Amino acid sequence: MVDRTQLLQSFDALLQPERFRDYGPNGLQVEGCLTVHKIVSGVSASRSLIEAAIAAGADTVFVHHGLFWRSQDGRVTGWMKQRLSLLLAHDINLFAYHLPLDAHPELGNNAQLGMKLGLKMTGRFGEQDLGFLGEPMQAAGFDSAEMLAKHVEQCLDRRVELVNVAANRIRKIGWCSGGGQNYFEAAIAAGADAFITGEISEPQAHYARESGVAYLACGHHASERFGAPAVAAHVAAQLGLQHQFIEIENPA
Numbered sequence: 001m002v003d004r005t006q007l008l009q010s011f012d013a014l015l016q017p018e019r020f021r022d023y024g025p026n027g028l029q030v031e032g033c034l035t036v037h038k039i040v041s042g043v044s045a046s047r048s049l050i051e052a053a054i055a056a057g058a059d060t061v062f063v064h065h066g067l068f069w070r071s072q073d074g075r076v077t078g079w080m081k082q083r084l085s086l087l088l089a090h091d092i093n094l095f096a097y098h099l100p101l102d103a104h105p106e107l108g109n110n111a112q113l114g115m116k117l118g119l120k121m122t123g124r125f126g127e128q129d130l131g132f133l134g135e136p137m138q139a140a141g142f143d144s145a146e147m148l149a150k151h152v153e154q155c156l157d158r159r160v161e162l163v164n165v166a167a168n169r170i171r172k173i174g175w176c177s178g179g180g181q182n183y184f185e186a187a188i189a190a191g192a193d194a195f196i197t198g199e200i201s202e203p204q205a206h207y208a209r210e211s212g213v214a215y216l217a218c219g220h221h222a223s224e225r226f227g228a229p230a231v232a233a234h235v236a237a238q239l240g241l242q243h244q245f246i247e248i249e250n251p252a
């Protein structure tokens, strides 16, 4: 067991939140007990995850999507009241790291998604360097965008939305986990033949067709499942804590 402040220092040292301009606070979002034994990691601080963490005997929850975002009006009503009351009643610490968790070069969402898809990172692009550029481990690449889409579907066990099946042989691939649609133009500029992210919005379909670069939307949740458990497991091992990842199914 360790002191909560020591745990915070370990997460901060690893993820360096001070380097990012983010949409919400990174680090300890809700203060619980001082002494920590067990971390449950998950993608989002939903009520289901908090309930599952309580059932699993955790005193600490570590997530990518925390409770507080810049766009909120700050009222503690409805779902916010429910989630906060569960955390406070059970004295559970909530740690959340958003962009720093996307960006970490080995344990972050993008690095782990790349590993899952068999891509090796050769460079970074886009705002705050959150876009990853790389190549498939097998040097020949994929013969077509459809083959790449099939590969991603198999790796993530989920349907992929592919725009621009006409893309040529895929060698350079750009990716940005979660809601990374706004990184598409930077991926095109960086020379990607295909771009993989969680979501698609209306303009990207046109950019894909007009640029000749394939666009693959493989799910916000589905592309961000890997960073939180990788970081939490790493820090838990460092400090001798228990850790368990809990997947809360999400169609997105």
Ligand SMILES: [Zn+2]
Pocket (backbone or CB within 6 Å): 064, 065, 177, 178, 179, 220, 224
């Ligand atoms: Zn996200």
